[in-house]
Amino acid sequence: MDDVSKHAEARQARDGSANAPAPTDAELVGQVIAGKRDAFDELIRRYQKLAVGVSYRLLGNSQDALEVTQDAFLKAYSSLPTLQQHAAFKGWLMRIVSNLSLNKRRGRRKTSLLPTDDLLTGNDGAGQAGATSGWMAKDPDPGHAMESKELGERLAAALERLPDKQRLALTLFTVQELPQKEVAEILECSVEAVKWHVFQARKKLREMLKEDLLEQ
Amino acid sequence: MIDENLQFALSQYTDGTLAEGERAAVEQLLAHNAEARQTLDEYRRISMLLGASIPPLPSVDWPQLTQRISRAIDRSHSIPGSAAIAAEQAASGTYSMGWGRRPWMFAMAASLLIASGIVWLSRPQTGNVQPTYATANPSVVIEPVRVAQVAEIRVLQGEIATGPAVVEVSVGPSGRVEQASLWQLYPEVAERPAGISIAGGPGLIQRDEPYAAY
Numbered sequence: 001m002d003d004v005s006k007h008a009e010a011r012q013a014r015d016g017s018a019n020a021p022a023p024t025d026a027e028l029v030g031q032v033i034a035g036k037r038d039a040f041d042e043l044i045r046r047y048q049k050l051a052v053g054v055s056y057r058l059l060g061n062s063q064d065a066l067e068v069t070q071d072a073f074l075k076a077y078s079s080l081p082t083l084q085q086h087a088a089f090k091g092w093l094m095r096i097v098s099n100l101s102l103n104k105r106r107g108r109r110k111t112s113l114l115p116t117d118d119l120l121t122g123n124d125g126a127g128q129a130g131a132t133s134g135w136m137a138k139d140p141d142p143g144h145a146m147e148s149k150e151l152g153e154r155l156a157a158a159l160e161r162l163p164d165k166q167r168l169a170l171t172l173f174t175v176q177e178l179p180q181k182e183v184a185e186i187l188e189c190s191v192e193a194v195k196w197h198v199f200q201a202r203k204k205l206r207e208m209l210k211e212d213l214l215e216q
Numbered sequence: 217m218i219d220e221n222l223q224f225a226l227s228q229y230t231d232g233t234l235a236e237g238e239r240a241a242v243e244q245l246l247a248h249n250a251e252a253r254q255t256l257d258e259y260r261r262i263s264m265l266l267g268a269s270i271p272p273l274p275s276v277d278w279p280q281l282t283q284r285i286s287r288a289i290d291r292s293h294s295i296p297g298s299a300a301i302a303a304e305q306a307a308s309g310t311y312s313m314g315w316g317r318r319p320w321m322f323a324m325a326a327s328l329l330i331a332s333g334i335v336w337l338s339r340p341q342t343g344n345v346q347p348t349y350a351t352a353n354p355s356v357v358i359e360p361v362r363v364a365q366v367a368e369i370r371v372l373q374g375e376i377a378t379g380p381a382v383v384e385v386s387v388g389p390s391g392r393v394e395q396a397s398l399w400q401l402y403p404e405v406a407e408r409p410a411g412i413s414i415a416g417g418p419g420l421i422q423r424d425e426p427y428a429a430y
Contacts, residue, residue, distance in 0.1 A: 041286050057270060062276075065273075173231070174263050199227035202227050213261055
């Protein structure tokens with residue numbers, strides 16, 4: 001063992017941080033309310049990626065998703081004393097993110113779940129630069145890609161016509177792949193209701209895209 | 217047309233959220249029901265389309281986003297001594313002079329600045345620019361007061377008006393003389409002009425004071 005490792009180990013033993021369990025959400029929330037401002041930064045680190053992901057799935061625009069995420073954390077910080085169950089922070093935060101995303105969506109009245117230009121640079125997905133959508137990028141056949149792009153646009157338009165709860169349930173569960181229990185917390189309903197909302201959304205999309213699905 | 221309960225079950229089957237017994241029942245039905253198979257296939261394609269219609273998130277500098285959100289919170293809640301703000305100041309090369317820690321000092325300084333501005337703007341005119349408060353009767357004195365666009369007229373000796381009362385008032389920096397036959401508007405001016413304040417813009421009377429007994 002080299003000197004650096006020994007020093008690090010000694011420091012951890014002294015600080016008692018070697019095997020210290022990470023604080024729970026409830027503990028962090030309690031600390032923030034008690035005045036420990038830095039504890040909220042840990043909550044930001046813990047949930048910013050999920051918040052951006054949820055907002056991005058709902059808005060289809062990364063810049064808007066980042067703005068909504070910041071606003072959501074600001075609102076959460078201000079309203080933290082009103083959170084009765086500290087352990088429910090995650091669902092509560094995602095509910096704020098969803099509501100702000102829906103408000104932004106209503107505000108801009110712009111229907112696009114397809115990617116915008118700002119997503120085309122610095123993509124996590126390698127080899128997608130230059131593609132006009134993730135959908136196209138996954139299809140190497142140009143002819144098929146064109147059809148797929150049009151279908152993707154029709155799907156986005158159809159999604160827009162769904163009631164908010166159905167669209168949220170379907171998007172969060174099917175696209176964002178959140179567990180149904182978490183979707184239920186966000187939507188403030190039961191897991192059974194989430195299943196019903198997903199089913200209703202699917203059923204309506206099937207009706208709206210009937211011809212497209214038959215052509216496939 | 218398959219009923220809604222079966223469609224609901226097929227939706228859950230697509231998601232893999234059916235209980236064991238229900239799943240077996242649905243699989244048994246699918247083996248003999250072409251319409252159910254068609255519905256299931258379309259549900260699956262919808263899920264696939266949804267998953268493919270949105271590309272993965274572009275790369276985000278997560279530590280920077282944390283810092284940005286943290287700074288926004290500190291700003292909106294006036295937490296100037298926070299680590300996030302300190303980091304921002306260090307990065308930008310700016311340093312606090314202590315004002316941020318004492319908002320009352322900043323407020324006092326701002327108030328003094330505003331008060332100084334008001335005093336300077338309402339200072340009496342000096343030098344060649346003199347207010348033109350001229351009267352034909354030397355017993356009538358019009359005294360300028362140190363409030364913009366207000367003059368007070370006092371009559372030192374009572375007299376009986378022999379004609380219309382004319383007051384020449386110079387208002388504003390242009391020195392333009394406005395004439396007003398005040399008695400036509402306010403006969404009391406000619407009859408018992410004990411004191412009157414003329415306030416407002418050129419030729420405009422906005423307010424007159426209660427008159428003293430003549």
